[in-house]
Amino acid sequence: MATDTKTVYGIAAEFSTASELYHAAEKIRDEGFKNWDVHSPYPIHGMDKAMGLGKSWLSAIVLCGGVTGLFTAFFLESIPSSIIYKTIVHGKPTNFWPVPYSLPAFMPIMFELTVLFSAFACVGGLLFLNRLPQWYHPMFNWDRFAKATDDGFFLVIEARDPKFSESRTRQLLEEIGGQHVTVVQD
Amino acid sequence: MSDAITVAPEERAAVTKVPLVLNNRKTAWITQNISSIVEDKTPFWWWVSFCITAPVALFGVFCIAYQISTGVGVWGENHPVGWAWDITNFVFWIGIGHAGTLISAILFLTRQKWRTSINRAAEAMTLFAVVCAGIFPGIHVGRVWMVWFLAPVPNSYAIWPNFRSPLLWDVFAVSTYFTVSVLFWFTGLVPDLATLRDRAKTPAKKFFFTLLALGWRGSNRQWRHYEMAYLILAGISTPLVLSVHSVVSFDFATSLIPGWHTTIFPPYFVAGAIFGGFAMVLTIMLPARLIYPQLKDMITKQHVDKMAKIILLTGSIVGYAYLMELFVAWYSTNTFEKFTFFHARFSKDGSGYYQWAYWCMMFCNVISPQVFWFKKNRNNLIVVFIVCMFVNAGMWFERFVIIVTSLAQDFTPSMWHHYHPTWVEIWTFIGTFGIFLSLFLLFMRFLPMIAMSEVKIVLPEADPHHTVRNSGVGIEAHH
Numbered sequence: 001m002a003t004d005t006k007t008v009y010g011i012a013a014e015f016s017t018a019s020e021l022y023h024a025a026e027k028i029r030d031e032g033f034k035n036w037d038v039h040s041p042y043p044i045h046g047m048d049k050a051m052g053l054g055k056s057w058l059s060a061i062v063l064c065g066g067v068t069g070l071f072t073a074f075f076l077e078s079i080p081s082s083i084i085y086k087t088i089v090h091g092k093p094t095n096f097w098p099v100p101y102s103l104p105a106f107m108p109i110m111f112e113l114t115v116l117f118s119a120f121a122c123v124g125g126l127l128f129l130n131r132l133p134q135w136y137h138p139m140f141n142w143d144r145f146a147k148a149t150d151d152g153f154f155l156v157i158e159a160r161d162p163k164f165s166e167s168r169t170r171q172l173l174e175e176i177g178g179q180h181v182t183v184v185q186d
Numbered sequence: 187m188s189d190a191i192t193v194a195p196e197e198r199a200a201v202t203k204v205p206l207v208l209n210n211r212k213t214a215w216i217t218q219n220i221s222s223i224v225e226d227k228t229p230f231w232w233w234v235s236f237c238i239t240a241p242v243a244l245f246g247v248f249c250i251a252y253q254i255s256t257g258v259g260v261w262g263e264n265h266p267v268g269w270a271w272d273i274t275n276f277v278f279w280i281g282i283g284h285a286g287t288l289i290s291a292i293l294f295l296t297r298q299k300w301r302t303s304i305n306r307a308a309e310a311m312t313l314f315a316v317v318c319a320g321i322f323p324g325i326h327v328g329r330v331w332m333v334w335f336l337a338p339v340p341n342s343y344a345i346w347p348n349f350r351s352p353l354l355w356d357v358f359a360v361s362t363y364f365t366v367s368v369l370f371w372f373t374g375l376v377p378d379l380a381t382l383r384d385r386a387k388t389p390a391k392k393f394f395f396t397l398l399a400l401g402w403r404g405s406n407r408q409w410r411h412y413e414m415a416y417l418i419l420a421g422i423s424t425p426l427v428l429s430v431h432s433v434v435s436f437d438f439a440t441s442l443i444p445g446w447h448t449t450i451f452p453p454y455f456v457a458g459a460i461f462g463g464f465a466m467v468l469t470i471m472l473p474a475r476l477i478y479p480q481l482k483d484m485i486t487k488q489h490v491d492k493m494a495k496i497i498l499l500t501g502s503i504v505g506y507a508y509l510m511e512l513f514v515a516w517y518s519t520n521t522f523e524k525f526t527f528f529h530a531r532f533s534k535d536g537s538g539y540y541q542w543a544y545w546c547m548m549f550c551n552v553i554s555p556q557v558f559w560f561k562k563n564r565n566n567l568i569v570v571f572i573v574c575m576f577v578n579a580g581m582w583f584e585r586f587v588i589i590v591t592s593l594a595q596d597f598t599p600s601m602w603h604h605y606h607p608t609w610v611e612i613w614t615f616i617g618t619f620g621i622f623l624s625l626f627l628l629f630m631r632f633l634p635m636i637a638m639s640e641v642k643i644v645l646p647e648a649d650p651h652h653t654v655r656n657s658g659v660g661i662e663a664h665h
Binding site: 134139 | 217348349380381383405406411418436648
C-alpha cells in the first residue's frame, strides 16, 4: 500500500439527491457492472433492488449464534445441576434422564443466552460481512467524499471491474448525471 | 399509491400529518446542528448542571465506599426487612432503562418514525440507568469481594450456583440486557461517529473518531447488512426487554411472602417499567431542549404528546394491576394476603405504618397521569414535566411498597419490625441520580445525542421517489 506508484481504485461521481443516485444506480446495474457501490448518509429505501443486490445473509449467522447460545445455556445449567453437583432445591428432581427433571426452571437462562449470543453474532457478523473495522479505504483519499456522511450522494465504479475503462466509464458517469467525476487513487 | 400524487399539494397538506422535523429542515442542517453540540463550546447551562450533578455523584461514590469498607450495617435494614432501599433502587433504575429499549426496538419494529429523534438519547439513558441499577445488587451482598459467587462457576467449596433460583436468572437477565443494549447503541452510533470523523478539525479528534467509526463509509453494500443487523437487534431486544423485568419480578413472585407471591407481577412490572422509563425520558429530554435550543425542531411537541399518551396508557395498566391485586387478595380469602392488601393499607389502628407510601404511589402513578387525557395538558411542557416528576417518585414508591411493607409485616406479628433508612442509604440513592445525570450530560456533550442518519431518513427528500413538486408534504403518501 505504501508504494510511490499510485494505482487507480476507481472512478467516482457525485449526485445531488437520493432520487438521482437511485436512478443512476439502476442504470449502472443495467450496464452490467459488478464491482461498484453507492455511498449515502443514510440507507436509501429500495437501493438494494436498484443495485441488484439480494437479501443480506446476516440472519443466518445470527441463527447460528442463537442456537449456540441456547445449547450453551442448556449444558451450562444441566451438567452442574444434574451431574457435577446435585442440589435438591424446591424438591425438584435432579435426574438428567429421562428428560423432564427441572427443565422449566432452566428456561429463563436458556432464553437470555440465546439473545446474548445472537446479539454478539449479529454485531460480529455485521463487521465481518462489511470487512470492518478498516483504518484505510481509497475512497477517503477524495476530499469531496467527506460529504458522504453529511448530505452527499456518491457512486463509484472500481477499476477491477471487467467492464471498467477509464475513458468510457467516466463518460458513462457524466451521461447519467454525475457531477465532479473523479479518478480515485489507491 | 400513484393516485395520491395527483392530488394538489395544498389539498394533501391539509390531511398530512405534522412533519416529524419542523421548519422544513434539510439534511445538511441536521448534520450541522447535531454535530455542533459535540464540536462547539460547552453551553453555560451545561456547566451549571454538571457542577451540581458531579459532586452529588462523587458523594454517592463516597457513600458506597463507606458502606463497603465499614459493612452493610451502616444501612438501616435488619430482620425482617432484609431488602429495603437497595433492591427498591435496583428495580427502580432497571425499570427506567426499559423505555429506552422500547423506543429503540419495539417502536422500530412497529415502524413508528417519530422514534428517530429520541432513540439515541433514550438508549443512552438505558445504559446509564442499568449502570446505576447494577450498583445495588453488587453492594447489598455485604462482602463485595464475594460477588463472584453470582457467576456460573463453582465457588471455593466446589458448589455451583443454583440455576433454579430467580436470583441467578436475574444475574443473567440484567447482564445480558446491559450487553445487548451496549451493542445496539454502538451499532446505531457507528454512522454518526463516521460523520464526526469526517468533520473533525484536529488530528486528535480525527484519530479518536476514526477509531470509533470503524472505517464506516456509508456504502450501500454496508447499509444492506447494517439495516439487517439493526432489524435483528430490534427483534431480539423486544422479547429481551420483556423478559428482563419479568425475571426481576420473579425475584418476588416465586417467594411466599404475602404481597410478593403474585402471578400478575411479570406484566405489571413490565408495564410499570415502561411507564416510569418514559417519565424519565421526558424528565431529561425537556431540560436538554433548554440547554440545546437547536433540538426543538427535532424533539417537537408531537414527540412529547406521543410519549405522554404512552405514559397515560401504561399508567392505566399499572392502576389496573393495583386494583387487581386488591381483588385477588379479597377473592383468595387468604388471611395473610388480606392483611397485607387491606388491613395494612386501609386500617386506622396503627398497623398500617406504611400507608402513606401506598397512597403516595396511588396518587403519583394512577391519578396524576390522568391529566394526559386532555391534549391541552399534553402540549403544556410544564404540566408534562410536573406529571413526570410525580411518576418518577410514584414508581420508586411502588417498589418500596412492594418490598418493604411486605417484609415488615408478614406472617407472625411478633416478627414485625419497622424499617428506617440511614443517611448512607439515602445519599447512596441520591448519589445514583448524580451518577446517572452526570453520565448523561457527558454523553450529550461528547457523542451525537440524536441519531443523525436516522432522522435524515424521515425527511421528505430522503425518499428516492421524492420530487420537488411534492416537497414539504409528508412522504407517507408514497408508501
